[in-house]
Amino acid sequence: MFELFRKSRPYKIRSLHDNRKYGVAARNVKELLKKGCNILELPLSGANLCLYEDGTTVTKEFFGTLPDNTELVVLCKDQTWGGAVCDIAQLLSSDQHTKALVRAAKGLLTGEKSPKRQKILSDLLRTLEDRSELESRDEDEDWFRGVESRFKTKSAYLKYNCESRIRSYMKELDEATKSVQKAKVQKECLQAAESISQMLKLDKYNGCYFDRTQKETQRLCTREGWFTCMGPFDQAKCVSLHSINPYSSRESRILFSTWNLDHRIEKKRTIIPDLLEALQNHTSDDINLTYFYRLLFTRDNLKLVHIVCHKKEAHNVPCDPNKIFKRKRQRKKIRLK
Template sequence: MVGSLGTSRPFKIRSLHDNRKYGVAASDVKELLKKGCNLLQLPLSGAHVCLYADGTKVTKEFFATLHDNTELVLLCKDQTWGGAVCDIGQLLSSDQHTTGLVQAAKGLLSGEKSPKTRKILCDLLRNLEDRSELEGRDEDTEWFKGVEARFKTKSAYLKYNCENRIRSYMKELDGATKSVRKAKVRVECLQAFESISQMLKLDKYNGCYFDRTQKEAHRICTQEGWFTCQGSFDQTQCASLHSINPYGSRESRIVFSTWNLDHRIEKKRAIIPAFLEALQNHTSEDINLTYFYRMLFTRDNLKLVHIVCHKKGAHNLLCDPNKIFKRKQQDKKKMRLK
């Protein structure tokens, strides 16, 4: 109920850094500030009050429109309040509230019927119930459900997961080289493939990208295991700020399998065709195999991308023609042009 001028009415008031609310009765802003500062032990000079819901400042005129028991925030000089969303920020900024948040979210979820709200609460719970600090199978048995017994740590399994993705790219290259019809060209292709295969074996199939125990320069994730979407092939970063920690829970581990190690210059449409074309009239010794290796299997050309940011259409990016052949081959071409 909106009160009339001069009539004391009840309000709920709190300070910026304390979520406890107190009842205060006041007939105008001046009285509200005086009683509120006294109750919360805050300096009256420069104090002001605003709506808890959206941060609107309560002026003398606006005060008269307030309903009984409106929730307010009392602020000291230079303090600001952006609305209820600030509470969320403060809660998430400290681990001390995690247990309370989990309990509150579960309580809300049990009686919530809105699909959208349920989705938000489920996502919140998945991230709050983070067990990423646990590494071994005996520490987090739930995380390892469905994972072969030979994997004793989360890092070992995710390293293997990355290796598998890289190996699949190698199989595609292998299949393409074996499909070459001309016997002489196929021999050169197979020799080139074998050389690239050896490079990959020496780098242990770059499984380090998903292994949080590796040095920072070698992994894509943080030391805690957080991965951030690097955006689609034509972007410098993810506009949606997608992130995930597959080390945190079994569900996150499974969802992470839908993220892509995407080739900016496409594997099937550009890299492998350029590789085969270069070997049509040249030996494997003439080809810059290191360039093709880096384009196929390293972060020179790979981006970790959330499934939503993965663009499946043609990228229309080509291999650099100046890097396909070794330097001596480039020099021969220049000489012929002269």
């Protein structure tokens, strides 16, 4: 009897498969369901209400606690609603709403104060604005903003980017050899560095690591351009599952520059010093230069890591002493009869 005298209050309703929402005033669940089914053209038999936010079923008792303009979903018999996340899943499952989502996310991000929500919206925007399927400058001009005009494709630029990183390692080796004081030793060091440099040139500075057009065995990314963090030097994999696609957007391309090709056996602390030390009393012909080349410039010793997984402390991983020098062939002794 009390419900007959209860004042009607406003609510927002929608159906399971329609994003449109309607304002309805009602005193109780029964009245709201009746009006809602009439507006949404749904069968009243077996219908019920739940919260749009999290899918909680609205009972007679619970209804009285709801604030004005609560968003509700009218469900037909056997229908279920898991909450607002269902809307997100439906929107992301199709490219149909991508542009609208981008506009909405940018609008929300403009006035957002919460760092957590800012990150969620930023990550969502990066995902929605994925243009990785485009390759040339003509197709995706925004991606190439700030990139020299001589680069016509994304793959060509990222290949060059990788080559530049590898070349910088060679430069460090060259500078270290030139700093050697003894003339005779320096001569051997320069010769060793030149031999290693020739190996690097033959491998085209291993720019293939970042080039998605290369063979699967040569590149570090998927055919679409996704790179996965290999984890810190002392771990087998990345527990945080960091990943990035620098081919997808200009922002991702710039962020990718913070990822590191990390030497498991360290370049400055171990590899170069060990090479120079070996050359103190030996010629470059005695040294296994291929071993040092592979440690400095190849995936034998390099791991692509997210900046968070790049540990700056000493790795304390030594070179293999059995591989520093070339193995001398055992000469067969011939017995004279």
